[in-house]
Amino acid sequence: MIRRTIPTPDGEFAAGFSANGLRRLRFPGSEPLAASEPEFLAPASQQTEHWFELTREALLAILAGHNVPKLPPLDLASGTDFQRRIWQALLEIPAGETRTYQEIARRIGSPGATRAVGNACGANPIPVLIPCHRVIAAHGRIGGFSSDMDWKIRLLEREGSWPLAKSPVGATQGWFDLQT
DNA sequence: CTATGGTTCATAG
């Protein structure tokens, strides 16, 4: 695992690369990448530096509310097949749009697995680049977020998806019923 | 309130 930090206007993110690509990303302020992760002590190859640059650009783009120009290869080996299918589906959500947990579940061919989608999102090793923040609950509820809810809201704001557009009818949406 | 599906953890063989 090769670690790098990425300064952004929102603070310093931490990225970890394996031999196969970007393996994990962490928000500013969280604990340093676990020392328990197997160290991959290969010299920082030219390829890794290139991945790092792509990661930096992608991160800055999303923080600015834009679509990602080009993603680095993602090392999703830490997930199960099910999780990888979900993460893959999340990558297809463009900036400025959202999907519900149900839509993701249907997309990967397990219409009933909505709650499992929530689990998989929580296990997302690469937040922001894998846009778990664009997944919301049905009926205009926002759902949750493993890190601070502030991040989910902030990211959606930058993309123009907040307050949530899909307001079914009548009910107070967005600002008041979004806790827990 | 209940049903849902995948994952994780505890426990038993």
Added chain:
DNA sequence: CTATGAACCATAG
């Protein structure tokens, strides 16, 4: 080690 089951969820109805 595998098998089974219950609890856990960023849910839906």
